[in-house]
Every structure is written in structure tokens, then in C-alpha cells.
Amino acid sequence: MCGIVGWIDWNRDLTRQRPVLEVMTNTLDRRGPDDCGYWVSRHAAIGHRRLIVIDPAGGEQPMVRDHGKHRFILTYNGELYNIKELRRELEHLGHQFRSSSDTEVVLAAFIEWGVHCLKRFNGIFAFGIWDEGEQRLFLARDRLGVKPLFYVQKSHVFLFASEIKALLAHPDVRPIVDAEGLAEIFALGPARTPGHGVFKEIRELLPGHFLLWDRGGLSLNAYWALESRPHEDALEDTVARIRTLLVDATERQLVSDVPIGALLSGGLDSSAITAFAAQAVARRGNNPLRTYSVDYVDNEPYFRPNSFQPEIDTPYARLVSNAFSTDHRTVWIATTDLFEALSKAVKARDLPGMADIDASLYLFCRELKKETTVALSGEGADEIFGGYPWFFRDEALQADTFPWSVKTEARLKILSPDAVHLIQPQAYLEERYRQALTEVPRLKGEEHAEARRREIAYLTLTRWLPVLLDRMDRMGMAVGLEVRVPFLDHRLVEYVWNVPWKMKTAGGREKGLLRRALEGVLPHAVLSRKKSPYPKTNHPAYLEAVRAGVEELLEDLSSPLRPLLNIPAVRKLARMEEEFDLPWFGQLMRRPQLLAYLIQVDVWMRHYRVSIL
Template sequence: MCGIAGFCNYNEDFTEEAPFLGQLARRMGNTLRHRGPDENGVFISTHAAFAHQRLAVIDLEGGKQPMTAYAGGYRYTIVYNGELYNGDELRRELESIGYVFETTSDTEILLKCYIHYGSECPKKLNGIFAFAVDDERRNRCFLCRDRFGVKPLFYTLAGDRLVFGSEIKALLQYPGVNPILDRNGLCEVLGIGPARTAGVGVFKDIYEIKPGFFAISDRNGFSVKPYFQIESHEHPDSYEDTVKHVRYLLEDAITRQLVSDVPLCTFLSGGLDSSVVTSVAARKYRDLGQILSTYSFEFTGNDRYFKPTAFQPDSDDPWAAKMAEYCGTNHTVLKCDNLSQADKLYDAVDAKDMPGMADVDSSLLHFCRMIKKDHVVAVSGECADEIFGGYPWFHKKEAFEGHCFPWSPDLSVRTDLFKPEINDALDLEDYVNQRYEESISEVPKLENENSQEARRREISYLNIKWFMTTLLDDRAGIV
């Protein structure tokens, strides 16, 4: 995890104010130090100022940022937060074209991929990323975010300048950018939260590059375009071929994420998703003559107070222990008491900047701080339920008959907490319904699909676009 921030205007010359603007960029970057405590850097060009906070994972010496490369007499500079899973393939492809690499970092691969492919670059990438490039050939800043919005990238327009950052707190360091909460922001927090409408930054005039989109700031202004959209297609494969294909995709995705120059571990709850991830990772480590480290999490008193729910029918602990033994991992059980969890609520809010999941965020923050003492990178099975239909609403009759977000069927649970005049002023139900209708209208359809499968497709789409992005949200407060 790293942090990026900056601002630009390609109709303005930054040269005379370079020292002041560099200090401003550094202040923006300093707010993101918790994302990247290992190194920091600032870059100033004629039209742009970038800052970077680095968490070193790949090529600890050669991956310093901002990173600059030259091609055709022009300078290109990148700030990047993320990880490329197809970096080796891209490197070989670019080398075959004639590019020469000075480091083993994926930052250099990404930068030279952009130099060669320009706006088509994102389509070549397999990974999680948010980045900005100062492109002196085209006189523009190119910003991009990964397909499912794991890496955050917020922005606002301050006068004639584009201001961007990994977190909103970085934007707020820029003069004149203030955290103003209007009706739409309140509706996001009170009606939609802990989820958030794609592209909405909650505060007035603050936005986020949507997942699967890139943006360009140049002398003609600011524009945003998609490079990836979910599509629906017939599935002609047999059951047996489907099983083989899904297994290949899972193993490929897990293995690609095990590349790291720092200690790596997995989260292991004993559930199906984390067990599959851990099993594949442990086998890979055994092949290398190494032992994988795993962690499971419990709450103090869980043995006495645990109650089964539709989401968690039984306790994790015995299943995690069985899987750790089966996989032969170096397993650690971490515990959290009520006071520690409550104390972390404030830190979790500071880390998120945005609507959050309260106790879920604070407990995860508590556990991750403990893990970071020994491991910098962790791989988990998060969001398997969204992809493979693990939640109750993928099967419940009410979700199929309802016309609402399946995880929030009754807004009265929220609105009953407010005074009538607040409900009248906000009209949460209307706001939430608008957001729901917008999402449903985007669902890619299949011809001749029966109503039940069409609704199942809608539920799946809503989970990927809303619930999954909420859980994947890459925030930091661990240092």
C-alpha cells in the first residue's frame, strides 16, 4: 500500500512558484504517511506537482517514486499505488519492442507500458492500481483506477487546477478545499453507508475516479472515460469444463498475488474462501521449501457469547485450526477484547475518511496492526461471497421479490432514528431509490433469460458494484 497525491494545470506555468508548490505537494503527501512509511518523494514539472508515500514491497531499492523515464525526447513521471499481477508478461512484451529496464519494480513496467500504449495502457493491466502520469509529450495528466476499485483515487477541481489523492485528507491540505457536507453527502452517509455510490466523495465537490475508469486533465479541461465494463454472455461450457476453468482462474489469481520481496501471510478463518487461498499459497510455499504464515481472529469471550447467524453459522476457531494443520502453516490466533475494539473506532474513522462498518473496521484495524509487526503483505479470501453467491440474499425469496438493495430491504430501520423534519428534508427513501434504479439500469442483460435468473444477475451486479467495493476499500491506519 502506498499513497499518491498532487495537482496540475496544463494552462499554467509552475516554474516560478516551484518551491512553494513543492512544499504544498509534500504537505499533501505527509497526510498519507500511514499508507507508505518507508520512503517519500516529491516531483515538480512545468504543469504538475506530485507527491508519493511508499510502502516498499517489490524491488526495495529500485522502486522509488515519483519515477521518471524519457522516450522520444519527452519526460514521463508517475506516482503509483498498487500491484501488477502480470508484470513479468508486460516486461517481456515491452522488452521485445525495444524497451530497456533499469529496475525490477512494477512501477517502471507500468510507466513504460503507459509510454508505449498511452490511453490503451489500462487494458493491458492485471492488478490493483491507482496512478497518475505527468505526460510532457501530450501535455496532460493521466489518472487511472483498477477495474473493481480496490485502490482509491479521489479528486476535486480547485479553480483551474485538478487536485487528487489516495485519500480525502490529502485533498483537504490544498488551499480552499474544505469538507462541506450537503444533502447528497448526508444521504450517502445515512441512507447508503457503509456503501457509497461509485464516484461520489461524500463531501461537496469531491469525487472519486470510478472503478474501471481513467481521467485526463489537459489544456482542454478534464474528462473521464471507462476502459472496462462488466458484460453478460451465454455460458456454453459443461459443468466439468466450468469446474476446471474456475479452478485454473482461482489458482492463477492466488499465485500471482504471492509475489513479494517482504514477508507475506494469509488470513485463515477456516471458511471456504480463506481455506482455498491458504491451501494454494501453502502448496506454493512448500514447493519453495518455505512455510506459510497464517492468522485467524477471535474475540475475547467468543466461546461463551457466540451466537450463530445466517452469515456465520458457527465459530471460526476450530475450522481455522483444522485448516492450519492440514496446510502445515505457521498459524497464529489473534484476539481482540471489547475495549480494544471500541478504542480503535476513532482510528478507524480517521483511516477511512468516509462511511465505514464501525466494529468491522475497528477490529480489522486492531488485528492488522498486530500482524504488521511481522508481516507487511497479507492475502485474504475477502469478497468470495460477492463473486460466488455466498450471502443469504442470493437465495432468499424476499430478495428476488424485492425492488431494493438486497442487503438493505427496510430503510425504516434508519429513518425511525431521525426527527420527522430531518426525514422530510433529506427524503432518504427517494435518494436511495434513485441510486438503486441507476444501478439496475446498468445491469447487462441476456436475451431470453427467465425472470428468476435475470433477478439473480441483478443481485450479483449490485453485489459487485456496491457491496464488494465497500469491503475491498483500501484504507490504512496500521502504522
Template sequence: MCGFAGFFDCEEPLTDEKYLWMALARRMAGRIAHRGPDDRGVYVSKACALAHARLAVIDPANGAQPMTFTEDGFAYTIAYNGEIYNAPELRDELRGHGYTFQTSCDTEVVLKSYMCFGEQCAEKLNGIFAFAVDDEQRGRIFLCRDRFGVKPLFYTFSGSRIVFASEIKALFEYPGVQPEIGRTGICEIFGVGPARTPGCGVFENIREIRPGHCARFDRDGFSEYAYFALEARPYTDTYKVSVEKVRELLEDIVERQLVSDVPLCTFLSGGLDSSVITALAANKLRAHGQSLATYSFEYSGNDTYFEPSSYQPDRDEPWAEKVAALLGTDHTTLVCANDRLVNLLTDAVIAKDLPGMADIDASLLYFCREVKKKHVVAVCGECADEVFAGYPWFHCENPAGVFPWSPELSLRTGLLKPEIAHAAGIEAYVQERYAETLDAVPVLRGESAKNRQFRALSYLNLYWFMATLLERKDRCSMYSGLEVRVPYADHRLIQYVFNTPPEIRAPHGVVKGLLRDACRGLLPDDVLYRKKIPYPKTHNPHYEQLLKKRLSDILRDPEQPIHTLLSEEAVQGLLHETFDYGRPWFGQLMAGPQLLAYLLQINIWLNRYRIRITL
């Protein structure tokens, strides 16, 4: 995993002031150096400047980037971030086309796939990736992002140039690119946030290559297009066949994602999803005489203050320890203190360039920082609930025009000044985004209304909620130079399960029964059938007190930028409220304290990025 940044100009050559552009590209990449602490590289051609920060995972001794190869007198140069899990097969296929290889890293495979197959190379890649290729022959820059957006790639335009980077902060290093938000930004933060509309960069004039999309920029202009889209297909398998296919896919996916030349571990909560991945990984490594390290996460005071709810009926720690002992892993429980959690809200904003899932982000950032002390790669159980319909909202009626993980929009919009809320038109904006997504859902002729609704709900979760969690995972892990892999986000698994009807994913009403049955024999039944538990959060009232004090201090300071947006009366009412920790306003975790933390993050964001509001 890595980070890269650069720009491409179709009209004015860069070679006349090469060292000036080289220095600018290097500064841009320097803003995201946390993504790649192992090596730096920069490259300037006639039309393109590329800079790279490398986290060495495969073939650490080689694979420096940007990487250039020449064919028929034309240079092709790549800056790449990701892992390609079918690299061995692609390497063999390319050898059949006459290509030779100088390294064992994925970067060379991706570049030579582009050289051989052109823009169709994206369809051949199985992995998590974002990359840019300076194609000298065609006079074009080619940008590409993996199918479900595990790896990021943002861009903007400046005159005759496209400017791009792995994270938004690098774009602001480019002269003239300023942090501004208008109506779209307000609606994203207070309407769909901490989710984000696919392709939207929240800041004015900043976009992101959408998941499963490529883009080209040359003298003919800019065009972005899909190379992958989920397809609606008839389900013709028996349940037994589905169980076998899911097990085979998971076995193959995990084995591919264990390839690493640096220390690797798994995140283990003791829940179904992470326990399955950990069991498969431990078994694979044990067969090669290797052991597996595992980590679970907890908060100071949860042993005292935790109260069961419908979302979190019990704590993870005892279950994680049980599974670790069963599988013989080297297990560590990391504990985050509440004062540290509050302080890390700032780092979490800087990591994401946006307000996010508040302390849910901050804690993951802390845990990843601790994991990185011993490991470079982690494998996690993220995305299983989106794929196998594990969330409660999959199993209840979804109100029209409402994202099911964010049903009470008024909790946020009611905090805005009335004139700001009116000018932004947040409710209409959110309904437009919801309707656009439903219009994009693939349709299967003759499908029952129940199955159509289930398919639509699956699609919403995959392209919105899963994308939010993947963004969180990437930024919070890469902020410490830790690579986190997500086996459940493999496109082969998602495409297959997407077409299974509700009675297959939840046979006899057993939520995620397909996944549970596919993994029989890996784990004892009490683990396989443990009720879903979300990512852990603090239940210590001291955390809430810390948040209320900090927000009160901000309200007393008239210079704080959040005053331009919020109704002081509404926020004061929030500060005096007694919160129901089991009643989330976003997802399953973000309740009252997380709303306070989200507001703190918005103020931090406005301050740190010196954002100009143009609404």
C-alpha cells in the same frame, strides 16, 4: 502498495514557485504517510506536482517514486499505488517494443506501458492499482483505477487545477478544499451507508475515479471513461468444464499474488473462502521449500457469550486451528478486547475519512496493526461471496427498489430529525441509486427472467457490496502500512463466473457449489462444505454497554455536532432497546450494537473533520 497526492494546472505554470508547490504536495502526501512508511518522494513539473509515500514490496532497493522517464524529449512521470500480477509478461512485451528496464518493480512497467500504449495501457494491466501520469507531451494528467476499485483515487477541482489523492484527507490539505456535506452527503451516510455510491466522495465537490475507469485532464477539460465493464455472454460450458476453469484460474491467480520481496501471510478464518486461498498458497510455497504464516481473529468473551444464529452458526477459531494444522502453517490467533474495540472507532473513521462498518472496521484495523508487526503483505479470502453468490440474499426473492444487504432503511432514517429527513429525501435518493445500477446491468438477449434477476443481483453485489468491503480492507490495512491482496477479485475470474447461471454457481441447491467442487482435494469435505460464516464480531454484552454509555454521554453534551442531525427522542429509544444480535440492518453483521457504534462514528467524523452541513 503506497499512497500519492498531487495537482495539475492547465493554465498557470508551477515552475515559477516550484518549492512552494513542492512543499504543498509533500504536505498532502504527509497526511497519508501511513500508506507508505518506507520512503517519500516529490516532483514538480511545469504543470504538475506529485508526491508519494512508498510501501516497498517488490524491489525495495529501487523503485523510488515519483518515477520519471523521457522519450523523444518529453518527460513522463508516474505516482502509483498497487501491484501488477502480469508484470513479467508485460515487461517482455515492452522489450519487444524496444523498451529497457532499470528496476524490477511494477512502477516502471506501468509507466512504460503508458509510454508505449498510451491510455490503452489500462486494459493490459492485471492487478490492483491506482496511478497518475504527468504526460508532458500531451500536456495532460492521466488518472486510472483498477477494474473493481481495490485501490482508491479521489479528486476535486480548484480553479484551473485538478487535485487528487489516494485518500480524501490529503485533499483537505489543499487550500480552499473544505469538508462540507449537503443533501448527497446526508443521503449517503443515512441512506446507503456504510456503503457508498460508486464515484461519490460523500463530501461536497469530492469525487472518486470509478472502478474500471480512466480520466484525463488537459486544456480541453476533464473526461472520465470506462476501459472495463462486465459483459453479458452466453454460458456454453458444461459444469465439468466450469469446475476445471475455476480451479485453473484460482491456481494461477494465487501463484501470481504470492510474489513478494517482503514477508507474506494469509488471513485464515477456517471458512471455505480463506481456507481455499490458504491451501493453494501453502501448497505453492511448500513446493519451493517455504512455509506459510496464517492469522485468524477473535474477540474477548466470545468463547462465553457467542450464540449461534442463522448468519453465524458456529465460531471460527476451532476451524482455523484445524485447517492450519492440516496445512502445516505457522498459525496465530489474534484477540481484540472490547474496550480497545470501542476506542478504535475513532481511528477507523480517520482511516476511512468516513463513518464505516463501525466495530467491524475497528477490529480489522487492530488486527492489521498486529499482523504488520511481522508481515508486510497478506492474502485474504474477501470477495468470494459476491463472485460465487454466497450470501443468503442471492437465494431469496429480492424486493424491488431495495438493496438486499440493507432492507430496513427506516432504522437509520427514523433517527434523524423529521425536518432533516424530509429535506434530504433519503428514500428517493436510495431508490434512484438502485435504479441507476439496475439500468447499467449488461443484458443478454433471450435470457430467462430468473437468470436476468440473478445477473442483476450479481452486478449489484459486485459494484456495491463488494466495493464496500474492498474499501474497508484497503483503508484498515493501509492505515498500518499492510498490503492485503484479494485473489477472488481478479477480473478474469469475476468475468467468467458472472456469466454462469444460478444452477451452475449453486448446483443442486448447494450454495457456492461451483467453488466447492473446483477445490476438491485441497481440503477435507467438512471444511469445503462448512456453512458460510461472516467476518467475526463480538458477542460480549459488555461491548454494548460501553457503546450505550458513550452515546448517552454525547447526548448529554449539547455542543456535540450530532445534535444538529439526530432526533434525541429516537436515539433515547434506541438506547433503551434490547437488541437482537442476529437481525442485521446492513450486511450480515451490523445489528443493534453496530448501529450505536455507527452513530458514535458519525459524531466522531463531524467533530474531527469539522464538517460544515449545508443542507
């Protein structure tokens, strides 16, 4: 994976602006620690940071190819998993290749098919192609938005980059956040509106979309969207189809010229990916698959099972590792490191995120990078198979809001009256929810309960899944680790989207259909295991650390967050002795997570020198 940057300017001679391009590009050095490259002409400047995964010698970027009277310049972040099929077809059409990299295949495919190349790609990607002859920019992002892509459009100027930090490094882009941006932070949190960059003027290219920019202006287009249609396959045929698709997706995503591993919690999803990957690796006669799980130092004595996190992962991860003969390692995270990583996680994401979950994943990925460059993850299964609690709880199904935003008013008490008046968080949340519902692809004649779960599934895929994909991409790429997600192969997503709820819950279990597809593959204890989320620390030292951090924030008159807070309410929250659960961004957030989120917002406002408009 890599970091990409581009700058188109009709009024400036960019051949004199290379130093600015270099500064922008080098903010992404951790996304691409292995190499960098630049291409500059009068009106276009293209940058690239490279993480070498395939073809170290042949995949240098920006990649330049001439075709007829046209010169095309590509900056690409991603991975294609059907490169062999595409390459054969393009060679048959007369294209000649100088390398074995998928980068060259992407460029040749665009030269051959134009914007229609996107429908042929199976992979995760975000890329830009500048046509020097036509003076036209083409930007595209993968179907589910696994790879990030942000842009700024200002009259005669267009900028794009993998991450917000690269755009903010340009002298014409200022870190301004208006009331709408603050509403994204406090009303929606990490589950921000698709396309919204939080900072004023910064936008995100939507998943499944491409963009064209030339002297005539901007054109945004969708090339992929979920389509609702009746599901006609019987249960056993559906089970077989899902297994076939998942095996194929996993095996395709093992392509790599560098060490590859898998994230293994011992849950259903990560265990499935581990099983199919380990079997494929063994058939090829390679070394055993490396697998990794995460836990917290001295956490077990303080762990208390609950409905959200019923048990610890470690025994199940060991069970799966033994079953498939993987080379397994548990990464142990200390409380002090977790607290200190809260700020690192903000700077990796460019926005406040999932607090200690982001921080923990950052530390986890940092350890993995010492041994591997690519890892497979089970991310996405809960979204496509309906594994979250909100698919089952009447409170969420009947709520007139996002299912992870039930009882929002409770958490908004931490905001000052002036902030509430400025942001109007409840109204903003309601508006965004209504907007999201208008996008749902309906199925004519679908009965109410089924239609409601289709709504919940759409909201989960388009509003909640990006939270996790952003987290995984930014925390991994902050240390130069590429994470792949076989469950989000678009063929599997498209197929499962139309499977009726009764079939998805076969056997009366959440993700019952997936469990059926994995029968005979996984150990019974894992196959029947209840969903357990990414682990959080229960150590009281972490609560004390974030409590002290918030107290310090409240006493610091220079804190940019302080004017937005109801200080007595936050102070009471920090000092109270009894524990509490507060609905917050899709899960029961205990006090440490809420306090840590406030610390992250403060770090974000300071580090990016946020100006509130």
C-alpha cells in the same frame, strides 16, 4: 502499496507550492511508511509515499522517464501480477529497464501503448502519469476498484489522491457536506454510490475507468466492464476452469520481496486461498506460510449461534492450518481496544464505516504488520459466486431496492424530522437503486428468475463489494499492510459472471460451484461449512461501552451529529433492555453495531470539521 498525490494548476506557479504538496502527501504516511518523494514543475506537483514490497532500491517514486521530446512522471499505488510477461514483451520492443520493480513496467507500458496499456495489466492499481511535454494528466484505476483514487476538479485546478484526507489538506478544498452527502451517510451508509466522495466537490474515479485532464478539460473513459453472454461450458469443464484460474491468481499474487501471509478464518474462501498459497510456498522450498485469524477476548461464553453467524471460526482455522502446515496465529482483541479503535477506523477510512467490523480489522491488521507486510485474503468470493443470503431470500429477490436495504424505514426513525426533510433518504435510496439497475449488462432472452439474480449479482459487485474493498484497503494501509485479493482476478470475475445460477449452486448449496472446484483440496468439514461472516464480539461489555458513548453524545450540546438525530428515539434505543435485530447495510445489525455507527458519524463530523451546506 503506496499513497499517491497530484496537483495540476494552470494559473499558479507550483514550484513555489512544494510545502502544500508535502503536507498533502504526508497525510498518507501510513500508506507509505518506508519512503517519500516529490516532483514539481510550473504547473504540476506530484507526491508519493512508498511501502516497499518489490525492489527496495529500484522502485523509488515519483518515477521520471524521458522518451523522445516527452518527459513522463509516474506516481503509482498497486501491484502487477503479470510483470514478467509484460517486461519480456516491452524488452522485445526495445525498452530497457533499470530496476525489477513493476513501477517501471507500468511507466514503460504507458509510453509504449498509451491508454491501451490498461487492458494488458493483471493487478490492482491506481496511478497518475503526468506528460510534461503535452501538459496532460492520465489517471487510471484497476477493474474492480481494489485500490482507491479520489479527485477534485475546480476550473483551472485538478487534484488527486489515494485518500480523501490528502485532498482535504489542500487549502482550496473544504470539508463541506450537502444534503446529498448526508443521504450517502444515512440512506446508503458504507455502500455509497460509485464515484461519490460524500464531501462536496470530491469525486471518486470509478473502477475500470481512466481520466485525462489538460487545458481542454476533463475526459472520463471506461476501459473495462462486465459483459453478459451465454455460458457454453459443461459443469465439469467449468469446475476445472475455475480451479485453474484460482490457482494461477493465488500463485501470481505471492510475488513479494517482503514477508507474506494469509488471512484465515476457516471459511471456504480464505481456506481456499490458504491452501493454494501454502502449496505453492512449499513447492518453492520456502518457510511455511504464515496464517492469521481473529477472535475476541472472553467472547465464547456469550456467543449464541444464529442463522447469520452459525458458529465460531477458531476450530476450522486450526483444522486448515494443520492440513497445510501453516505457521498459524490467532489475534485476540479486547473489548476496550475495540471501542477505542472506532475513531481510528473512521480516520483511516475518512468516512463512517462498518463500525466494530472496521475497528476490529484495523486492530487485526496492526498485529499482522508486526510480522508481515503483505497478506492474501479470500475477499470477493461471495460477490462473484453468489454466497450472500440475499441471493436466496424471496424478500430480497422481490424487493424494489438494494437487497441489503430492505426495511430501511425502520432505521431511519433515528433521524430528526428536519434531517429527514433535508435528506429525503427514502427517495434518495430509490433513485440510486433505479440508477444502478440501468447499468446492468442484460442477456437477451434470459428468463426472469435468472435475470433477477444477474441484477442482484451486479448490485453486489458494484455497490456492496466496494464497502469491503474500502474497509480492507484503508484498515490495512492505515498500518502499512498490503492486502491482496486473488478471487478478484478479473479473468475469474469475467468467467464466473456468465455462469448460470443453477450451476453456481451445484449440489443445492450456496457457492456449490466453488465447493466442487475445491473438492480434494480442503478438508470435508471446511468444504461443507455454511457461510459465516467476519466475526463480531458478543461480549456485553461492548454494548455497555457503545451505549455509554451514545448517551454521552446525546448530552453533549456541541455534538455536530445531535441536530440530525431524533434524540428520544435514539435514547430509547440505547437504554432498552431487550435485544433486537434491525436490517442495516447487508446484515442483521444488533444494537451495538447501530450505536457504534452513530458514534463513528459523530467522530467523523468532529474530526473533519464537517460543514453542512
